[in-house]
Amino acid sequence: MSFLSPLFLVAAAAAAVPILLHLLRRHAEQRVRFAAVALLKGAPVEHTARRRLRELLLLALRVGALVLLALAFARPFVRAASPASARLTVVAIDTSLSMSAPGSVARARQLAGDAIRAAPAGNDVAVVAFAGRADVIVRPTPDRGAATSATQTVTPGFGSTKYAAGLAAAGGLFAWRSGSIVVVTDLQASGWDAGDRASVPEAVHVLVGDVGAPPGNLAVEALRADGDRVVASIRNSGDRARDAHTRLTVDGRAAGESTVTVAARASADAVFANVRAAGVAIATVDDAGGIPGDNGRYALTGGNEAARSLVITTSGNLDRDAWYVRHAIAGLRGSAAAELGGWTDEALARYGTVLLLSTRGLGRRGREKLAAYANAGGSVLIAAGPDVDGDVVADVLGSGAPLEMKTANGDPERVAPQDSPKAAPQSSLSLAPADVRHPIFRSFGAEVASLGLVRFRSVAHVSGRSCQTIARFTSGDAAVLDCAAGNGRAIVVASDLDNRWNDFPVRASFLPFLDQSVRYLSSHQSRGTEYLVDEVPAGVAGVPGVAMVGSRRVVVNVDPRESDVDRLSAADFQASITRLKHVAAQDVRADVADEEHRQHLWQYLLAAMIAALLAEGVVAGRMV
Amino acid sequence: MAAEARDRQFLDPAVVARLGTLELKARTVVEGFISGLHRSPFKGFSVEFAEYRQYIPGDDLSMIDWKVYARSDRHFIKKFEEETNLHCQLLVDVSGSMSYGSRGISKFEYAACLAASLGYLMHRQRDAVGLTAFSDHIVDALPSSTRPGHLRNLLIALDRIQVGSRTDVAKPLHQIAEAMTKRGMVVLISDLLDDPDAVVRGLKHFQYRGSDVLVFHILDPDEIEFPFDRATRFEDLETGDEVVAVPGAVRDYYLKQMGGLIDRYRRELGAAGIDYQLLNTSEPLEMALLAYLSTRSRTA
Numbered sequence: 001m002s003f004l005s006p007l008f009l010v011a012a013a014a015a016a017v018p019i020l021l022h023l024l025r026r027h028a029e030q031r032v033r034f035a036a037v038a039l040l041k042g043a044p045v046e047h048t049a050r051r052r053l054r055e056l057l058l059l060a061l062r063v064g065a066l067v068l069l070a071l072a073f074a075r076p077f078v079r080a081a082s083p084a085s086a087r088l089t090v091v092a093i094d095t096s097l098s099m100s101a102p103g104s105v106a107r108a109r110q111l112a113g114d115a116i117r118a119a120p121a122g123n124d125v126a127v128v129a130f131a132g133r134a135d136v137i138v139r140p141t142p143d144r145g146a147a148t149s150a151t152q153t154v155t156p157g158f159g160s161t162k163y164a165a166g167l168a169a170a171g172g173l174f175a176w177r178s179g180s181i182v183v184v185t186d187l188q189a190s191g192w193d194a195g196d197r198a199s200v201p202e203a204v205h206v207l208v209g210d211v212g213a214p215p216g217n218l219a220v221e222a223l224r225a226d227g228d229r230v231v232a233s234i235r236n237s238g239d240r241a242r243d244a245h246t247r248l249t250v251d252g253r254a255a256g257e258s259t260v261t262v263a264a265r266a267s268a269d270a271v272f273a274n275v276r277a278a279g280v281a282i283a284t285v286d287d288a289g290g291i292p293g294d295n296g297r298y299a300l301t302g303g304n305e306a307a308r309s310l311v312i313t314t315s316g317n318l319d320r321d322a323w324y325v326r327h328a329i330a331g332l333r334g335s336a337a338a339e340l341g342g343w344t345d346e347a348l349a350r351y352g353t354v355l356l357l358s359t360r361g362l363g364r365r366g367r368e369k370l371a372a373y374a375n376a377g378g379s380v381l382i383a384a385g386p387d388v389d390g391d392v393v394a395d396v397l398g399s400g401a402p403l404e405m406k407t408a409n410g411d412p413e414r415v416a417p418q419d420s421p422k423a424a425p426q427s428s429l430s431l432a433p434a435d436v437r438h439p440i441f442r443s444f445g446a447e448v449a450s451l452g453l454v455r456f457r458s459v460a461h462v463s464g465r466s467c468q469t470i471a472r473f474t475s476g477d478a479a480v481l482d483c484a485a486g487n488g489r490a491i492v493v494a495s496d497l498d499n500r501w502n503d504f505p506v507r508a509s510f511l512p513f514l515d516q517s518v519r520y521l522s523s524h525q526s527r528g529t530e531y532l533v534d535e536v537p538a539g540v541a542g543v544p545g546v547a548m549v550g551s552r553r554v555v556v557n558v559d560p561r562e563s564d565v566d567r568l569s570a571a572d573f574q575a576s577i578t579r580l581k582h583v584a585a586q587d588v589r590a591d592v593a594d595e596e597h598r599q600h601l602w603q604y605l606l607a608a609m610i611a612a613l614l615a616e617g618v619v620a621g622r623m624v
Numbered sequence: 625m626a627a628e629a630r631d632r633q634f635l636d637p638a639v640v641a642r643l644g645t646l647e648l649k650a651r652t653v654v655e656g657f658i659s660g661l662h663r664s665p666f667k668g669f670s671v672e673f674a675e676y677r678q679y680i681p682g683d684d685l686s687m688i689d690w691k692v693y694a695r696s697d698r699h700f701i702k703k704f705e706e707e708t709n710l711h712c713q714l715l716v717d718v719s720g721s722m723s724y725g726s727r728g729i730s731k732f733e734y735a736a737c738l739a740a741s742l743g744y745l746m747h748r749q750r751d752a753v754g755l756t757a758f759s760d761h762i763v764d765a766l767p768s769s770t771r772p773g774h775l776r777n778l779l780i781a782l783d784r785i786q787v788g789s790r791t792d793v794a795k796p797l798h799q800i801a802e803a804m805t806k807r808g809m810v811v812l813i814s815d816l817l818d819d820p821d822a823v824v825r826g827l828k829h830f831q832y833r834g835s836d837v838l839v840f841h842i843l844d845p846d847e848i849e850f851p852f853d854r855a856t857r858f859e860d861l862e863t864g865d866e867v868v869a870v871p872g873a874v875r876d877y878y879l880k881q882m883g884g885l886i887d888r889y890r891r892e893l894g895a896a897g898i899d900y901q902l903l904n905t906s907e908p909l910e911m912a913l914l915a916y917l918s919t920r921s922r923t924a
Binding site: 029030031032033034035036037038039040041042043 | 720721722723724731815817844846847852854855856857858859860861862863865866867868869873874877878881882885
């Protein structure tokens with residue numbers, strides 16, 4: 001039996017109150033030495049012996065009620081039955097791509113086997129394999145033979161290293177047991193992400209089985225099509241410069257070869273010119289001694305219509321509804337919001353970016369089309385101007401990306417212009433980038449200050465949990481948000497783009513801002529054709545290659561970070577574990593709270609307390 | 625109103641109880657009582673009153689008051705001294721229940737004052753008076769006598785008696801009755817918290833032995849009125865038994881029981897020709913003396 005809030009047990013000391021009262025006031029009634037007691041004996045009174053029994057019963061009921069109340073507030077629960085109170089040793093084996101380096105997996109199997117054999121007698125053992133995610137391949141068992149056998153069958157995959165995932169899975173096996181986790185890994189530095197959380201109980205020691213540093217490695221860390229050129233970025237993570245011989249194929253046909261010299265711990269581009277064929281491009285670098293899984297990379301080339309953008313306005317007439325946008329970006333197509341419902345998914349998917357400037361007339365089917373477009377990786381630029389309704393935008397971006405657009409007076413139902421009270425004396429607001437490193441503002445360089453010349457007369461309040469504020473108004477409110485929307489992205493501008501609420505369109509910064517925004521969104525859309533192994537959508541195998549997502553052809557590549565063989569020191573690793581252990585304690589407490597919530601024993605205790613009080617009332621009522 | 629006015633002339637028993645010695649208490653009570661008798665309906669029973677009656681043939685000639693004859697030329701018999709020779713035995717209950725008292729005087733103190741007063745009065749009347757103190761056995765006994773120092777012995781005996789153990793009235797009554805050699809008068813002073821049948825049988829034993837019996841039933845006002853008002857743990861003075869009761873809930877029952885006990889004594893003793901006098905310890909002792917004299921007059 002454990003307690004979620006054991007401090008309330010102190011309140012059980014209140015049970016001493018009725019005991020003390022009972023002891024101190026047991027003869028609270030006046031005591032009279034009387035001569036004619038014999039005449040009272042036949043009266044309907046309670047004689048001392050019986051009364052004493054009743055008093056004891058009353059005392060027990062009152063004390064019991066107080067104790068039950070204290071217990072109920074302490075939120076008791078019974079810990080899940082553990083097969084044994086034995087300690088546990090969990091071997092967590094890194095099966096990320098980097099472990100496919102020659103000799104690494106054999107060394108890992110050996111270390112894992114050693115860890116199982118070295119587990120103290122009586123300890124249960126378990127085996128976890130982890131990369132981007134973790135799998136428990138042997139649950140806690142006293143059968144060390146089975147566990148050892150399982151470690152000998154683990155093979156590295158194509159995932160990236162996520163220590164937090166492995167530790168969380170391993171820590172989850174402990175429940176309330178103590179013991180140790182042996183992490184068998186190559187200590188790749190990229191395995192820790194900022195903000196990672198791992199549920200490792202504080203009573204669990206974390207040990208590291210170091211497989212050793214991988215050898216020098218060449219990897220194709222990026223492959224992109226740029227017009228009729230295909231550029232492959234080759235990364236050399238070794239300590240000496242190497243010549244990287246790279247071959248390119250498109251749809252299985254050789255499209256070129258290139259050899260570049262890559263300095264130690266540096267990258268170089270292998271450029272393949274005059275690649276006009278459209279299809280699946282594969283760049284492969286020769287690297288016999290490195291990690292084999294990162295020697296090739298996939299990309300889609302040619303036939304890319306993602307550069308085109310669709311502008312949704314009230315009427316679809318861009319000259320009338322979006323004149324400034326129309327003249328800022330070439331190759332735009334306009335559509336009335338009301339007509340979007342008649343579009344096919346395929347037709348919409350051909351556009352790299354959708355600029356949503358009006359939701360007037362955007363019906364349910366149109367919203368669904370836009371939502372499907374975003375879910376499939378499409379990107380949307382939303383100008384929260386007078387023609388945009390916040391509810392419609394929320395529908396478009398989907399429940400997974402809650403975006404709230406509201407006026408300053410707190411009306412969340414509708415996006416409407418809002419004259420900022422703070423700006424009243426100055427009659428306008430300006431904006432300033434909050435993140436000048438963001439791709440949209442990066443190209444501004446030193447000219448980013450020119451954005452401050454834009455005057456906003458009316459703005460909408462926009463916010464969202466999955467959004468990053470990349471520019472703010474001088475009032476402090478968000479001006480531009482970069483949000484996750486389904487599998488795509490959305491840029492939300494908290495004002496319009498048609499010179500109605502601001503003078504942005506007549507400023508010199510408007511053109512680069514809009515161009516960079518569309519490029520950024522389009523590039524993400526093109527990224528939407530590429531997935532990392534650990535991020536593939538459901539139904540797509542997590543192996544490098546070509547796959548179909550709905551009607552789209554996509555490529556799957558390994559995480560380029562996995563090619564980086566920089567290592568953590570054991571001390572750094574343990575330091576991170578210490579931090580995680582603290583967070584893990586909270587997770588354990590959350591688990592405990594969940595366990596208590598499932599059992600809700602406090603309700604039974606409270607019911608028992610009420611029953612005790614009722615019984616007390618009955619017994620007390622029968623006493624004279 | 626007349627009764628109240630009369631009562632106010634008597635001494636409060638609590639005041640009497642605070643007087644120094646039993647002798648002083650008895651003298652205070654009796655002298656005050658006698659001085660008040662001149663205005664009482666019981667005039668003629670005082671030992672100070674000398675009675676004259678006309679000579680009747682057969683009277684002892686030595687009893688003729690010749691001085692009266694010289695003045696009135698008539699023969700009168702002078703009765704200047706009590707001519708009766710009553711033997712009276714005071715039976716005082718000294719059981720534990722007699723120690724109860726709520727108004728500044730316990731039942732035993734009241735009984736002792738009453739016995740002393742009766743003894744003093746009897747001694748003045750030249751009646752032979754004796755004392756027997758009993759609880760469930762005879763605690764002390766002093767044979768009846770008219771000797772000059774006997775009253776002092778009686779008072780000392782009374783003064784030395786300690787309230788004792790449990791009550792068993794019947795057993796000592798039978799013992800005393802068997803031991804009595806002279807007929808006379810028996811005065812029982814007790815709270816009679818015992819089996820009424822046994823008590824009545826014991827008292828009838830005295831009648832069987834030729835003695836007149838006067839019973840003073842001493843009760844405390846609390847025992848008569850049961851004035852308790854909040855939850856009370858009653859502990860028996862003799863047995864230690866405890867009963868916890870809310871008086872409001874049991875008062876009617878108790879008063880009915882007590883009333884029934886008193887009525888039963890009154891009825892059964894009256895039927896047996898035994899004088900019964902209920903005395904409340906808040907009532908003046910003189911009331912008991914009047915009862916005694918009433919019985920005494922019949923006995924004489």
